[in-house]
Amino acid sequence: MLDERILMHQLRSTSRAARISGVVMGGYALYQLLVHHSFRTEVIVFLSIMAAVKIGSMVYFHFFN
Secondary structure, three states, X not given: OOOXXXXXXXXXXXXXXXXXXXXXXXXXXXXXXXXXXOOOOOHHHHHHHHHHHHHHHHHHHHHHO
């Protein structure tokens, strides 16, 4: 049975993961466009970062909240 704490952990971790991965993805895309004048599609790296941040945030909020 899900309780409110689990749902709040999921909400917070998803929110942080989206923000951090968005900043990283935007920075990388801007770097590629400005320095190399091309766009590389290495999105899998950023999806991995998003997943790691989400899981890390969920663990953090589980133990420290």
